[in-house]
Amino acid sequence: MTAERLRQYKSIKAEIEELAEQIQMLESSDIVQGSDREFPYIKHNMKVETGECDHTRDMLKKELGLLKAEYHALNEFINNIADSETRRIFRYRYIEGWTFQKIAFKVGNGDEQVPRKKHNNFLKKYEKYENHML
Structure with missing residues (x-):
């Protein structure tokens, strides 16, 4: 463990929150409302799949996983002193x-x-x- 890695703690924590928020926004933007084509035209939510959006979300989730692992390692290091x-x-x-x-x-x-x-x-x-x- 180095001081440089430890100095990243607060920034990593903030970045985790930001990425989680971005992922949540991407996931909620994939949902639209629609209705059945036939009577009684019941309204329901539908998920729209787009390759670009899915790729971006997957990249963000991967980065989030890496940041969480580093955050956990930093916490573990400090707590094990x-x-x-x-x-x-x-x-x-x-x-x-x-x-x-x-x-x-x-x-x-x-x-x-x-x-x-x-x-x-x-x-x-x-x-x-x-x-x-x-």
């Missing part, structure tokens, strides 16, 4: 989007360098461990 204070620092930094100064006050230390160093040291150790495993 064993040290409580470090886990809180990562949650506040990436999930909440807080500055290190605000995090320092929240975790009980007014010096922003304390959570920043704890954050950076954890990532360095993790990256070293990850590279060693390869």
